[in-house]
Amino acid sequence: MSTDAQEVTAGVEAKLIPIYVMGKRYDVPDSLTIMKAIEYAGYKYIRGCGCRGGVCGACATVFRKPGDYKIYTGLACQTVVEPEMYLTQIPFYPANRAVYDFGSLTGRPEEIFALYPELFRCVACNACTKVCPMDVEVLDYISAVKRGDIEAAARISFDCIQCGLCASRCFAEMPQYHIGQLARRLWGAYLTPKAEHLKTMVANIQAGRFSDGLSGLKAMSQDTLKKTYQDREMEPATGGEDWTPKDRQYL
Amino acid sequence: MKVSYYPGCTLKTRAKNLEDSALAAFKALGIEYQELDRWNCCGAVFSLADDDLIHMVAPVRDLVRAKQLGAGTMVTLCSMCYNTLARANELMKHEEVKRKTINDFMNEEPDYFGEVEVVHFLSYLKNQIGWGALKSKVQSPLGGLKIAPYYGCTLLRPKDVAIDHPDSPTLFREFVETLGGEVIEFPSSTVCCGSYQALGNPEAALKVSFDILSDAVSRGADALVLTCPLCDYNLGRRQDDMLRKYEGAKDVPVLYFTQLLAIALGLSQEVCRFELNRSSTARLLKSRNLLAGVKA
Ligand code: FES
Numbered sequence: 291m292s293t294d295a296q297e298v299t300a301g302v303e304a305k306l307i308p309i310y311v312m313g314k315r316y317d318v319p320d321s322l323t324i325m326k327a328i329e330y331a332g333y334k335y336i337r338g339c340g341c342r343g344g345v346c347g348a349c350a351t352v353f354r355k356p357g358d359y360k361i362y363t364g365l366a367c368q369t370v371v372e373p374e375m376y377l378t379q380i381p382f383y384p385a386n387r388a389v390y391d392f393g394s395l396t397g398r399p400e401e402i403f404a405l406y407p408e409l410f411r412c413v414a415c416n417a418c419t420k421v422c423p424m425d426v427e428v429l430d431y432i433s434a435v436k437r438g439d440i441e442a443a444a445r446i447s448f449d450c451i452q453c454g455l456c457a458s459r460c461f462a463e464m465p466q467y468h469i470g471q472l473a474r475r476l477w478g479a480y481l482t483p484k485a486e487h488l489k490t491m492v493a494n495i496q497a498g499r500f501s502d503g504l505s506g507l508k509a510m511s512q513d514t515l516k517k518t519y520q521d522r523e524m525e526p527a528t529g530g531e532d533w534t535p536k537d538r539q540y541l
Numbered sequence: 542m543k544v545s546y547y548p549g550c551t552l553k554t555r556a557k558n559l560e561d562s563a564l565a566a567f568k569a570l571g572i573e574y575q576e577l578d579r580w581n582c583c584g585a586v587f588s589l590a591d592d593d594l595i596h597m598v599a600p601v602r603d604l605v606r607a608k609q610l611g612a613g614t615m616v617t618l619c620s621m622c623y624n625t626l627a628r629a630n631e632l633m634k635h636e637e638v639k640r641k642t643i644n645d646f647m648n649e650e651p652d653y654f655g656e657v658e659v660v661h662f663l664s665y666l667k668n669q670i671g672w673g674a675l676k677s678k679v680q681s682p683l684g685g686l687k688i689a690p691y692y693g694c695t696l697l698r699p700k701d702v703a704i705d706h707p708d709s710p711t712l713f714r715e716f717v718e719t720l721g722g723e724v725i726e727f728p729s730s731t732v733c734c735g736s737y738q739a740l741g742n743p744e745a746a747l748k749v750s751f752d753i754l755s756d757a758v759s760r761g762a763d764a765l766v767l768t769c770p771l772c773d774y775n776l777g778r779r780q781d782d783m784l785r786k787y788e789g790a791k792d793v794p795v796l797y798f799t800q801l802l803a804i805a806l807g808l809s810q811e812v813c814r815f816e817l818n819r820s821s822t823a824r825l826l827k828s829r830n831l832l833a834g835v836k837a
Contacts, residue, residue, distance in 0.1 A: 399554060414581040414599035420649055433581035437550035461595070 307373040318371055324351055325366040328379070338381030344368040347451030350423060353377035363423045363455055383454035385465030388472070397480030399438030406469050409436055411462030418456035418466050424449045428456045428466050435473055443470060444477035503540060544665075545612035545657075546574040547603060549622040550582050556619070556770035556797075558814035563618050563662060563799035565812035570670055570678060574616065577606045583622040586737070587629070597643055600629035605650045607657045614658045616665055618799060620768040624695035627659040627702040661696060663712055663768065663798065664704045672719045680807030682721025686829055688801070689725040689762035690717055691753070693772045694733045707731075716798065717766065720805035729756040734775040750775040751783045754793050764794040764825060766801050773797070777819055794822040804831055 304319035309327060316331040325339060340346035349366035353375045366379055388405035395401050403409065409432065418428035426449050434442035447470030456466040494500070510518065523535045534541065546567075552560035567574050584599035603626060607615040617623040633640050634655030644652045666675060690713035697707045705712040710731070714724045732753055735746025754776060757765050767773060777795040784790045800813045810832055815823040826832045 412582065412599075413584070413595050414602050415595065416598075416602070416647070416649065427579075429581060430579055433579075436582055437548075438554040 307371065309371050309374070310376040312378050313376070320371060320373070322371055323367055324353075324364065324369050324371055324377060324379075325349060327371045328366065338379045339367070342367045345451055347453035348381060349379060350381070350453035350455045351377055351379045352421075352455070361421065361459075363421050365423050365453070369423075380453075380455065380458060383458040385454055385457040385468060387465065387468040390472075392475065392479070395476060395480070397440065397476045399435070399440060401476070402435055402440070402469065402472055405472065406464070408462060408464045409469065412436070412464065413461055415461045417459040417461060421455045421459045423453060423455065424451055426450050428470075431470055431473070432464070432466055435469060440473050440477050440481060443473035447471075447474060500540060543573040543575065543612060544614045544616050544660075545607045545610045546576045547580060547583070547607065547615050547617050547622060547626065548576060549617065549619040551770040552619060555817070556773065558817040559618055559770060559773075559797045559799055561812045561814050562797065562803040562808070565808045566799055566802045566806055569806045569808060570675070572665075572670075575610060575612065577603065577610060577615075579606050583625045584629070585621065585625065587625045594639060594642055594646075597629050597632060597639070598647060600626045601633060601643055601653060602647065602650065604630055604633065604655075604657050604659070605647070605653050608651070608653060612657070614660050614665075616660050616662055618662050618768070619770060620661060620693065620695040621771055623659065623661040623704075624702060628699070630655050630657065630659050631701055659702075661704050661768070663696070663716060666716060666802075667712055672715055676719050679720055679805045681805060681831065683717075683723075683801070683805055683831065684721060684829060685723045686831065687725050687761055687763040688717045688722040689727050689757035689760070689765045690714060690730060690798075691734075691757075691765050691767040691772065691776070692731045693767065693769055694731070694736070696768060697731055713766075713798070717801070720801060722801070725757060725760050725762040727756045727760050727762070729753040734772045736771060736775070739771075739775055739779070746775055747779055747782055747786065750779060751787055751790065754780070754783070754791075758791055758793055762793070763829075764796060764822065766796055766798050768798055780819060792819065792821045794825045795819060796822050 304321065306317040307320045308315050308317050310316075311328055311331060311333070316327070318327040318330050322330060325335075325342065329335070338349055340348035344365050344367060347365075351364050351366040351369065353362050353364070354360070355362065355372065356374045390405055412429075412432055414429060414433070416429045418432070419426070419430070422428050427446055431443045431446035434440075434446060450467055450470050452467045452471065454467060457464065460466065507515065507518075523537065525533055525535070548560055580603050581599055583603060584596055588596035604615070615626070617626060633643070633653055640654065666672075692710060692713060697703045697705065697710060700707045704710075708731075713730075714726070717724045729752065733749065734753060735749045738746040754765065765776060767776065773795060780790070780792060780795075784792065796818055800815070800818075803813050804826065815826075823832065
């Protein structure tokens with residue numbers, strides 16, 4: 291395998307370091323992400339890999355380092371390998387998502403309590419926060435839910451990518467990330483103020499205010515459409531709050 | 542005198558009447574406070590098992606947060622939170638081996654040695670504000686309203702966290718008298734309300750709560766005043782069950798000590814949130830013209 295490596299990285303000084311994937315040693319270039327290193331070692335992903343950009347949560351990985359009792363985590367697609375690390379990916383961790391009819395909810399904290407009564411088993415051990423590869427303060431949003439502060443829960447859990455590692459470590463056996471998701475849904479749908487101007491806009495669309503404009507665009511030849519697009523009036527980077535375009539027929 | 546303030550979960554939901562009235566009173570009394578910027582449930586019940594250290598983690602984490610805020614004193618309103626936090630604090634102060642275990646386990650937080658002082662608001666009123674100073678701020682004295690002060694368990698037991706003498710406390714009496722109320726002493730004022738037995742053995746809890754209320758009423762109390770949302774559940778909300786079950790049961794107004802304080806300080810009725818109490822509470826206060834002096 292090391293001959294292959296030299297061929298692949300011809301001309302590049304790649305230092306090989308040992309890592310242990312599910313307990314088996316592989317020597318991999320030290321600049322690779324865990325995901326690339328696993329592929330380099332010969333594995334082919336059919337699960338545990340999605341966006342490769344650090345946002346889908348498919349590639350949660352747990353690892354340890356020699357001489358250190360701590361559990362480390364990271365997203366395989368984002369985390370660079372370290373010498374002697376022992377790792378495994380956890381593409382999925384069972385966590386029950388409560389079944390609810392979202393339309394019949396109203397955004398009261400008691401609705402979350404009823405769907406996830408295990409919330410109250412939390413002992414604030416903080417293992418969830420420690421394990422989160424996104425540095426979300428998981429305990430803090432769970433605590434916020436317990437005291438009925440759905441907005442705080444939604445805000446604190448905002449960066450969650452649902453990888454499931456919190457649930458894997460939970461002393462109280464909670465599915466934190468589903469609870470956070472429900473909080474964000476309730477907050478978004480029922481607790482944030484409604485955008486009043488949206489109603490007017492929808493009514494305008496339904497009344498056909500933009501129909502002519504759209505059919506006009508549709509009827510254009512490709513060249514005219516391109517030219518129209520290129521000549522469009524753009525909001526200048528310095529345009530302030532009160533900037534309006536010259537053509538105001540659709541405002 | 543800046544203090545940190547630990548609210549507790551129930552005060553943010555069902556017991557808003559306890560919190561809102563207290564925060565308004567803090568302001569009126571010039572108490573500078575800061576709610577902990579991060580906090581979790583206090584643990585709700587102090588675990589009695591000697592080696593059950595995992596249940597100390599929740600209260601200790603809150604104490605660490607208070608320490609991080611740099612406040613020497615952390616004030617609580619709910620007596621249950623007070624009890625759990627104060628006892629965990631005692632443990633961290635005095636029990637070296639357990640303290641080390643807990644600090645080692647919570648390795649993501651700074652070590653804690655019991656540096657923060659946990660204080661119930663009633664003690665704070667007596668020791669930091671002083672009855673004399675409080676009296677001078679009273680705008681609408683309670684006009685002889687007959688108040689039965691109910692301590693329950695958690696303000697007085699165990700004695701290392703008791704806010705007063707565990708057997709013959711006077712603090713609550715002094716508080717009510719300072720506000721111009723007439724104190725009705727009754728033997729059940731330190732008897733347990735049934736606490737969490739409301740879940741496991743609701744009938745037994747109902748009986749002890751009924752006996753407590755009957756005791757207060759038989760001595761002429763107009764209302765019962767308390768410090769804990771769980772006591773309020775047993776002694777307040779569950780009166781509907783008592784009225785159904787016990788012949789001769791009376792509807793007894795029950796309110797939080799902070800609501801009484803807010804009324805006496807002449808604060809807006811809005812902060813008292815009487816809609817969360819039994820309706821007999823606001824009725825009683827209105828009939829005594831105690832809500833009239835209150836700024837609308
Ligand atoms: S593959 Fe999507 S987060 Fe790593």
